[in-house]
Amino acid sequence: MVAAPSAANASSGDEDWSSIYLGQSHLHAKDALLGERDEYPTYTREMIEVEWREGDPIHLFLILPKGRPKAPVILYLYSFPSDTDRFLNDDFCELLAKGGFAAAGFVSALTGQRYHDRPMREWFVSELQEALGSSVHDVQMMLNYLTARGDVDMTRVGMFGEGSGATIAILAAAADPRIKVLDLVDPWGDWPDWLAHSSLPPEEERPQYVKPEFLKLAAPLDPLKWFGQVKAKVRLQYLSEASVTPAAARERIAAAAPSQTTRIPYPEAVERYKAAKTKFFDWIKEQVQAAPAR
Numbered sequence: 001m002v003a004a005p006s007a008a009n010a011s012s013g014d015e016d017w018s019s020i021y022l023g024q025s026h027l028h029a030k031d032a033l034l035g036e037r038d039e040y041p042t043y044t045r046e047m048i049e050v051e052w053r054e055g056d057p058i059h060l061f062l063i064l065p066k067g068r069p070k071a072p073v074i075l076y077l078y079s080f081p082s083d084t085d086r087f088l089n090d091d092f093c094e095l096l097a098k099g100g101f102a103a104a105g106f107v108s109a110l111t112g113q114r115y116h117d118r119p120m121r122e123w124f125v126s127e128l129q130e131a132l133g134s135s136v137h138d139v140q141m142m143l144n145y146l147t148a149r150g151d152v153d154m155t156r157v158g159m160f161g162e163g164s165g166a167t168i169a170i171l172a173a174a175a176d177p178r179i180k181v182l183d184l185v186d187p188w189g190d191w192p193d194w195l196a197h198s199s200l201p202p203e204e205e206r207p208q209y210v211k212p213e214f215l216k217l218a219a220p221l222d223p224l225k226w227f228g229q230v231k232a233k234v235r236l237q238y239l240s241e242a243s244v245t246p247a248a249a250r251e252r253i254a255a256a257a258p259s260q261t262t263r264i265p266y267p268e269a270v271e272r273y274k275a276a277k278t279k280f281f282d283w284i285k286e287q288v289q290a291a292p293a294r
Contacts (some may be wrong), residue, residue, distance in 0.1 A: 015053070016219045017133030022140040027052040029141060032060075040214060043097035044067055052141050059113050059247045060142070061087035061105040061267050064151070068100035071147060072156035072288045074281075075139065075179075076105045079163020079186070080124040080131070083112035095278055095293065099285055108135035110167055115187070116190045124164065125201050125209065126192075129217040132168060132237040136221070138170035143179075158288040160281070162221060163244065164188050167223050174226035180291035183284040189223035190249035191215060197246040227256040234258060238266035238274055 033049040035150040036157040061084060065111045076096070079262035096103035107114055110124045110131045124131045147154050161169030166187035173179040188194055192248050193199065195209040202216050208214060236257055242250060254263055256285040264272060273280060
């Protein structure tokens with residue numbers, strides 16, 4: 001049985017997981033460590049360790065296109081339980097850099113290489129407030145790191161998110177106007193309905209997640225609360241059947257989207273994805289390139 005988090009679990013030191021705003025979380029970045037730098041004909045890939053939370057180093061994969069200094073940059077955050085293996089795929093990295101774009105890939109809290117030193121009963125959903133809140137702060141710290149580097153164009157920033165990564169992208173964009181474009185695939189959200197009906201939580205754990213005390217902790221980080229405040233240009237699409245995120249939750253998320261959102265429902269989005277093939281990321285690149293410098 002998974003114990004529902006208590007109010008005492010709602011923060012770690014000075015970091016407030018219930019808030020999307022980094023200003024309320026006193027995180028201090030350590031010096032970044034370059035683990036490896038690989039040169040390819042059209043891009044350079046750096047594997048970097050960044051850390052601003054003790055015991056939680058993050059493996060950042062930074063792809064920089066050759067021949068375009070100060071390139072626009074797009075952050076890529078895939079859903080729990082994805083790891084960073086895709087950013088070791090040379091063809092995938094070439095696709096991300098195509099057209100002269102920088103790409104920053106990493107994973108959210110309690111995911112992939114960041115899941116360690118925990119009892120197995122603690123995972124992304126059982127620690128939902130921590131997983132989301134700390135990851136939203138991570139996105140903002142990642143933007144701070146990229147700004148300090150000075151080698152990408154921080155006036156043109158986009159973020160691609162899938163599943164839980166799309167949820168984190170919505171929350172991060174609501175908190176940080178540096179994100180000018182969002183490309184969202186299958187975001188999670190509408191927590192009372194999602195936790196009650198999503199196929200992801202095991203049935204034996206579900207009763208804990210629908211308790212009022214658990215829902216109270218998740219409520220401040222529901223994209224329904226924040227999506228309408230996003231100023232970035234948005235594409236919202238569903239590429240999977242309504243299983244992980246139930247149909248009713250999808251409808252409420254779409255209804256909460258800001259007016260500048262392009263919505264592509266399932267299964268239309270699937271047909272577009274199949275037709276696009278290697279051009280799937282062209283939309284976000286075009287929008288990031290066209291974003292007015294502010």
